[in-house]
Amino acid sequence: xxxxxxxxxxxxxAPVRDALLESLxxxxxxxxxxxxxxxxxxxxxxxxxxxxxxxxxxAAAELGIDSVRVELPEHATQEELEREVLALAxxxxxxxxxVQMPLPVHLNAERILAMxxxxxxVDGLTEASLGKLVRGTPGHIGCTPxxxxxxxxxxxxxxxxxxxxxxGRSTLVGLPLSVLLARKGIDATVTLAHSKTHHxxxxxxxxxxxxxxxxxxxxxxxxxIAPGATVIDVGISRTDDGVVGDVDAFxxxxxxxxxxxxxxxxxxxxxxxxxxxxxxAAAMQGVAV
Numbered sequence: 001x002x003x004x005x006x007x008x009x010x011x012x013x014a015p016v017r018d019a020l021l022e023s024l025x026x027x028x029x030x031x032x033x034x035x036x037x038x039x040x041x042x043x044x045x046x047x048x049x050x051x052x053x054x055x056x057x058x059a060a061a062e063l064g065i066d067s068v069r070v071e072l073p074e075h076a077t078q079e080e081l082e083r084e085v086l087a088l089a090x091x092x093x094x095x096x097x098x099v100q101m102p103l104p105v106h107l108n109a110e111r112i113l114a115m116x117x118x119x120x121x122v123d124g125l126t127e128a129s130l131g132k133l134v135r136g137t138p139g140h141i142g143c144t145p146x147x148x149x150x151x152x153x154x155x156x157x158x159x160x161x162x163x164x165x166x167x168g169r170s171t172l173v174g175l176p177l178s179v180l181l182a183r184k185g186i187d188a189t190v191t192l193a194h195s196k197t198h199h200x201x202x203x204x205x206x207x208x209x210x211x212x213x214x215x216x217x218x219x220x221x222x223x224x225i226a227p228g229a230t231v232i233d234v235g236i237s238r239t240d241d242g243v244v245g246d247v248d249a250f251x252x253x254x255x256x257x258x259x260x261x262x263x264x265x266x267x268x269x270x271x272x273x274x275x276x277x278x279x280x281a282a283a284m285q286g287v288a289v
Contacts, residue, residue, distance in 0.1 A: 006227060009155070009258040013147075013268030016154040020272045024279050025063050031289040036282040038096040038122065038274075039068035039088045043076055043107065049100050056098070059271050065278060068094055078107055085115045095285055096122035096278040119284045122277040130171065133179055138284070140277045145177040147269025148211060148232055149186070157209070157230050157258065160187040165204050167220070167246070168213035169194045173234055177211065200224070212246035222251035231256045234266050 028036070038060050040053050057067045070084050081103075088097050097120045103109050113121075118128035124142035132139030141149075152159060164181050168174035169192055181188040188209065193200055195214075204210050204224035212220045213234035225231060235246030245262030252259055260266055283289050 006254055006257060008253045008256050011151055011155050011157075011230075011232070011258050011260045011265060013151065013260070013265045016151050017268045017272040019154065020150060020269075020276060021059065021063065024275055027279060028064050028289060031287075033064055034282070034287050034289050035066065035093065036064075036279060036287060036289065037066040037068060037094045038098065038278045039070065039091075039094045041070045041072070041081070041084060041088070041097070041099045043072045043081060043100070044074035044104055053100055055271055056274060059275055060278070063275055063279075065275065074104055076104075076107075078111070081107060081112060082115060085112055089115055089117055089120065092285075094120070095282040095287065096120055098123050098274065101125075120281055122274055122281050124176070124277065125172070130176060133176055136183060140281065141180060141273075142172060142176050143270045143273040143277065144173050144213075144234060144266065145180050146273040146276070147266055148177060148234065149180060150269055150273065151232070151260065151266065152209075152230075155258065159209070162188050162208035163191070163206060164188040164209040164211065165191045165193055165207040166211045166213070167193045167197075167200070167204075168215075168235075170213065173213040177213070214246055216246055217244045218246070218248040220246050220252070221248045222255045225252055225255045227255055228257040229255075230258045231260070232266060233260050233262045236262065236267065 040056060042049060042053050060067050088094050097116050099112055113126045116126055118139060121129045121140050124140040129139050133141060166174050166178045178190045178192045182190045193203060201224050205226050207229060209230045211232040215235045215237055217237040217239055231247055231252055233245035233247040237244050243263050279289055
């Protein structure tokens with residue numbers, strides 16, 4: 001028991017990731033190892049992006065998912081990139097397309113995303129995918145919001161009727177996550193907070209679940225958290241102290257009932273959820289899996 005009275009459970013991402021990947025592997029095996037293909041498009045030589053793409057292909061290979069790698073130089077033109085994405089969109093043997101973001105500043109990311117068919121949008125970033133999420137129709141959910149949901153499910157964190165405060169309104173995480181948590185069957189009552197929100201501490205203290213996705217290091221402290229609340233840290237910042245999250249974990253432990261570590265929490269779920277989306281994309285396109 002912590003000196004502040006609550007033994008804070010660590011919501012580690014590794015067992016959740018491993019269980020999800022194992023279930024996908026079994027699904028593929030039971031289907032007779034059908035052809036499933038994930039294509040990634042990487043522009044430039046940014047080291048973190050290269051490592052991230054490599055981790056996606058490694059996970060795909062371990063599941064028996066084929067990979068297509070498209071790599072373009074930093075100075076690639078909009079037309080060159082569009083040509084590659086269009087070819088993948090038209091290729092029936094490719095089931096999922098992921099364009100690694102961020103793109104170099106001279107490229108128009110929105111035009112590129114608009115070229116990806118909804119059924120192949122395994123990153124869940126296109127207007128069509130976000131629209132399907134809002135409408136509650138079948139489609140791909142962004143890998144990070146989906147990863148948060150899978151963590152909550154795995155650790156049996158109750159959501160129905162609970163008040164969830166999501167901090168950060170990006171279309172990558174905060175906005176789709178707030179919609180996802182309010183869906184029928186998940187049934188949270190969601191408040192979406194952001195940089196202009198007044199009295200954030202008071203608002204968070206009313207929450208059963210606090211999820212921060214702002215990229216502001218250690219901005220969420222014990223003063224924001226009600227005793228026993230679940231705290232999900234999605235933010236990531238590289239500081240002189242190493243990688244840290246939005247949550248000041250030291251001040252939150254002993255108050256929160258459960259807390260995701262950073263690193264080792266939500267970040268581990270992203271690639272696994274990409275694999276889930278890729279397998280589901282293949283099924284949407286007629287693959288018996």
